[in-house]
Amino acid sequence: MIGRKIETFLEAVPLAMLAVDHHARIIGANAGARAMFGEVLIGRPFVTVLRHPSVVEAVDWVIDPRSNPAPLPEPTLATPVEGVVNLRAGIQADGRNLVAEMTVSPLPPIVGRGAMIAILDRSEAEESEQVRRDFVANVSHELKTPLTAMLGFIETLRGPARNDAKARDRFLDIMEREAGRMNRLVSDLLSLSRVQSDERRRPSSEVDLPMMLRGVLATLGQAIDTAEMRVETSGLGGTQRIPGDPDQLVQVFQNLIENAVKYGGSGHYLGVTLYRVEYEPTLRGAAWAVEIADKGDGIDEIHLPRLTERFYRVDTHRSREQGGTGLGLAIVKHIVNRHRGRLKIVSHKGRGSRFTVMLPESLRRG
Numbered sequence: 001m002i003g004r005k006i007e008t009f010l011e012a013v014p015l016a017m018l019a020v021d022h023h024a025r026i027i028g029a030n031a032g033a034r035a036m037f038g039e040v041l042i043g044r045p046f047v048t049v050l051r052h053p054s055v056v057e058a059v060d061w062v063i064d065p066r067s068n069p070a071p072l073p074e075p076t077l078a079t080p081v082e083g084v085v086n087l088r089a090g091i092q093a094d095g096r097n098l099v100a101e102m103t104v105s106p107l108p109p110i111v112g113r114g115a116m117i118a119i120l121d122r123s124e125a126e127e128s129e130q131v132r133r134d135f136v137a138n139v140s141h142e143l144k145t146p147l148t149a150m151l152g153f154i155e156t157l158r159g160p161a162r163n164d165a166k167a168r169d170r171f172l173d174i175m176e177r178e179a180g181r182m183n184r185l186v187s188d189l190l191s192l193s194r195v196q197s198d199e200r201r202r203p204s205s206e207v208d209l210p211m212m213l214r215g216v217l218a219t220l221g222q223a224i225d226t227a228e229m230r231v232e233t234s235g236l237g238g239t240q241r242i243p244g245d246p247d248q249l250v251q252v253f254q255n256l257i258e259n260a261v262k263y264g265g266s267g268h269y270l271g272v273t274l275y276r277v278e279y280e281p282t283l284r285g286a287a288w289a290v291e292i293a294d295k296g297d298g299i300d301e302i303h304l305p306r307l308t309e310r311f312y313r314v315d316t317h318r319s320r321e322q323g324g325t326g327l328g329l330a331i332v333k334h335i336v337n338r339h340r341g342r343l344k345i346v347s348h349k350g351r352g353s354r355f356t357v358m359l360p361e362s363l364r365r366g
């Protein structure tokens with residue numbers, strides 16, 4: 001009887017809810033609880049469903065505060081109502097680990113003695129909070145490295161190298177490089193945040209892909225020559241207009257070609273190919289593919305899934321030496337997403353890499 005009444009009541013609540021009697025046996029579970037814990041067996045002891053010590057303690061305390069001398073079980077969140085315990089804990093539900101916020105409150109007296117446990121899964125919020133913390137930690141670290149170097153040189157210039165003109169020139173060069181790196185880092189961060197903030201807004205302008213690629217190759221001509229790379233292009237003649245943000249797409253191709261030069265230059269080959277794909281399944285339509293290939297060192301495949309993460313580098317030291325911030329591919333990925341496109345990376349250690357950007361020919365659908 002109690003069970004029936006409480007079930008109806010629990011089903012009306014949009015959170016995962018469990019109810020237990022005064023022996024801490026389960027007398028009710030709603031759809032949310034079943035989704036979280038799997039089939040919840042009525043009549044089973046509560047601990048068989050949720051065995052986190054703080055939660056079990058809270059349930060005991062709520063069922064009978066007098067028999068429980070401890071004031072409030074830890075860890076607790078602010079408890080607004082007397083006799084109610086709010087707590088946050090990492091729990092296991094049906095084999096998964098969740099970060100949950102829970103409220104344990106007494107059953108309404110007309111139902112009987114016992115407790116209700118409301119559970120809110122906060123794992124996702126927790127995860128994005130962790131991502132944000134990691135990001136701030138990364139940025140701080142990236143800025144701190146050049147700053148520390150610069151402070152060191154300033155000190156040396158004030159002290160031991162005060163009258164050493166040659167050392168002074170050398171140190172100023174290094175300081176200029178470090179300041180340049182910080183400057184680039186800040187620009188990249190701003191650019192990343194801009195791209196992220198309009199990721200949901202589709203580009204409203206058009207670009208001429210072959211012309212754009214010819215332009216980027218011309219801009220990077222000197223770096224390509226210095227690395228003594230043989231450039232092979234295909235499909236870059238004529239014009240081909242597709243929807244796209246010109247500044248952002250230039251940034252994409254610049255970054256990919258720059259990477260090919262910086263990290264794939266040892267193969268002395270750069271391939272830039274543009275071709276049409278009649279039907280690209282992931283884009284569900286016709287696409288234009290821009291392929292940027294090198295025959296350099298390549299990337300070990302264990303790195304590939306994480307390559308577009310912010311600050312991810314295969315060889316941190318080498319990237320820093322090249323003035324890289326590790327944000328380039330993250331920016332590329334967001335820009336490509338904004339264009340409803342797709343980035344494909346194929347690379348083999350020792351044989352080179354191929355980055356392919358697929359852009360939809362039109363943005364009609366979706």
Ligand SMILES: Nc1ncnc2c1ncn2[C@@H]1O[C@H](COP(=O)(O)OP(=O)(O)OP(=O)(O)O)[C@@H](O)[C@H]1O
Pocket residue numbers: 188255259260261263264294296297298299307312313314315319320323324325326327328329330353
């Ligand atoms: N063509 C490539 N060949 C080998 N490794 C590459 C290639 N492109 C990228 N990588 C690796 O991926 C990492 C991430 O590249 P990304 O463009 O995001 O950062 P970066 O080049 O270090 O910095 P930034 O682009 O901001 O100057 C690089 O540090 C490098 O280790």
Ligand SMILES: [Mg+2]
Pocket residue numbers: 255258259324328329
């Ligand atoms: Mg780069």
